């Protein structure tokens with residue numbers, strides 16, 4: 001079953017460059033694709049969507065580009081919130097959000113609060129997100145809990161550790177899409193993607209339409225997921 005799709009939205013810059021446009025034009029068009037992906041998930045009755053909007057490594061981009069991305073984020077948090085809420089979308093933000101500017105942190109908290117009981121789709125936006133940092137922080141918190149005596153070392157299992165991650169209570173992704181032609185995970189959901197189906201496409205993110213989304217969903221359904229077990233066909 002396809003319950004959770006995660007997306008690495010890559011290729012905004014190259015899409016813009018090919019059109020002799022500034023990179024920010026690619027990010028703007030990319031934000032529209034993100035809106036379309038939310039709509040596609042609702043249509044396909046997919047319950048969770050996680051979008052890699054800004055990685056912990058993205059802080060190292062030129063100051064102007066970081067500013068442009070943050071301004072886009074502000075714009076969409078203001079302009080889309082009502083509509084998302086009306087469409088019964090729950091918003092969640094994962095990552096080191098304490099690094100974001102205070103006004104953005106406030107908007108995020110308000111958006112999560114407003115939409116917390118919505119049920120059509122959980123749209124999870126990864127901001128200032130890095131998987132290794134997430135796992136490191138989880139291990140620190142586990143060590144502290146063991147030290148404080150609130151967790152016994154023998155009680156620590158995979159589910160317990162998962163509860164210390166930013167993605168607590170979000171099921172692991174079934175399908176991870178990366179646009180833009182590169183075939184790597186770039187520090188995205190490393191723990192959570194242990195058995196995730198990976199789908200890579202040359203399509204740049206600003207051109208990732210509903211038809212492209214449907215292609216990825218169809219590819220997912222054509223695969224047999226064995227989770228390390230024997231194929232059902234081979235077993236009989």
Ligand code: FPP
Nearest residue numbers: 009010011012013014027030031053072073
């Ligand atoms: C990768 O393309 C994309 C990003 C770093 C940001 C993704 C952002 C959006 C889709 C806009 C919505 C997000 C926010 C924060 C409002 P790239 O710039 O790495 O493309 P390139 O590899 O072609 O240079």
